[in-house]
Amino acid sequence: MLKVIQSPAKYLQGPDASTLFGQYAKNLADSFFVIADDFVMKLAGEKVLNGLHSHDISCHAERFNGECSHVEINRLIAILKKHGCRGVVGIGGGKTLDTAKAIGYYQKLPVVVIPTIASTDAPTSALSVIYTEAGEFEEYLIYPKNPDMVVMDTAIIAKAPVRLLVAGMGDALSTWFEAKACYDARATSMAGGQSTVAALSLARLCYDTLLAEGEKARLAAQAGVVTDALERIVEANTYLSGIGFESSGLAGAHAIHNGFTILEECHHLYHGEKVAFGTLAQLVLQNSPMEEIETVLNFCQKVGLPVTLAEMGVKDDIDGKIMAVAKATCAEGETIHNMPFPVTPESVHAAILTADLLGQQWLAR
Numbered sequence: 001m002l003k004v005i006q007s008p009a010k011y012l013q014g015p016d017a018s019t020l021f022g023q024y025a026k027n028l029a030d031s032f033f034v035i036a037d038d039f040v041m042k043l044a045g046e047k048v049l050n051g052l053h054s055h056d057i058s059c060h061a062e063r064f065n066g067e068c069s070h071v072e073i074n075r076l077i078a079i080l081k082k083h084g085c086r087g088v089v090g091i092g093g094g095k096t097l098d099t100a101k102a103i104g105y106y107q108k109l110p111v112v113v114i115p116t117i118a119s120t121d122a123p124t125s126a127l128s129v130i131y132t133e134a135g136e137f138e139e140y141l142i143y144p145k146n147p148d149m150v151v152m153d154t155a156i157i158a159k160a161p162v163r164l165l166v167a168g169m170g171d172a173l174s175t176w177f178e179a180k181a182c183y184d185a186r187a188t189s190m191a192g193g194q195s196t197v198a199a200l201s202l203a204r205l206c207y208d209t210l211l212a213e214g215e216k217a218r219l220a221a222q223a224g225v226v227t228d229a230l231e232r233i234v235e236a237n238t239y240l241s242g243i244g245f246e247s248s249g250l251a252g253a254h255a256i257h258n259g260f261t262i263l264e265e266c267h268h269l270y271h272g273e274k275v276a277f278g279t280l281a282q283l284v285l286q287n288s289p290m291e292e293i294e295t296v297l298n299f300c301q302k303v304g305l306p307v308t309l310a311e312m313g314v315k316d317d318i319d320g321k322i323m324a325v326a327k328a329t330c331a332e333g334e335t336i337h338n339m340p341f342p343v344t345p346e347s348v349h350a351a352i353l354t355a356d357l358l359g360q361q362w363l364a365r
């Protein structure tokens, strides 16, 4: 099988990147269709529109209704066509960015995504999650290419709620361990081939960056300011983790995350918070050395990611609930089967319960 690595064509990051990107966007199109929800349009719309206008790029801004559904995508495409725009810009969170990617794909136009938070590694990827109008999962759309440009304005991201940046660190925490598992198993990644050493190295750099800069970055975000550590964590959460997961692959941690989504009491958690606990469970599942487990426990405690079931909100009927989570984790087609050894619901159940006790013991030191 071929080795494949893919990435966005351009990645920009820094304070006020959402204004300065116009210089690069003009090479993609001379007119853009810009979407954001009301909150984000107030927060960042002016910066983005000024950035385009200052380079003589025309644009039409349109309100995103909040759901990445085929109905909403088609509604926006109709407006885009009326205005004859030659490119798409999405500003905001995952659903807005996914909608912008879908519009670009269907209309064969260049796509610029401008995340206003660094809470997941999804922005750089060549996929969208499509929901029904009622907000239920419908399908994944996998595109032939990644966004043409990803723009991270750290001045905006530093002002977002700290818990979102920390959740992004949780999503990034799993990247190295899942990439390594996929590499060892010679699994097929989302990019459609085996992992390159390049993608594996970015995944490792992602993990090393979290350990070195995570706590400092959380404090900067708490103060609402941009520091070098915050810059490095935004890059790790978005770019390093993004290439790492897409071009190396997902394995135990994300499958265990998916298992936890069946529990009502976990619905208040962000994606990356569940992924962090899933990472701890994967380490137990693969019997990682105690030193490595303690490094991860220490990191989670320092930045504020959950390491016990109680912190995840799971407090009663634990055995039965975790068996149900383990069964969902091992469903056919789940990425748990990318682990380099056979995994069963029983072994996942055992790993989660042991991870919980390791977490409890760590917090009680």
Ligand SMILES: [Zn+2]
Residues within 6 Å of the ligand: 120, 121, 171, 254, 271, 275
């Ligand atoms: Zn993730």
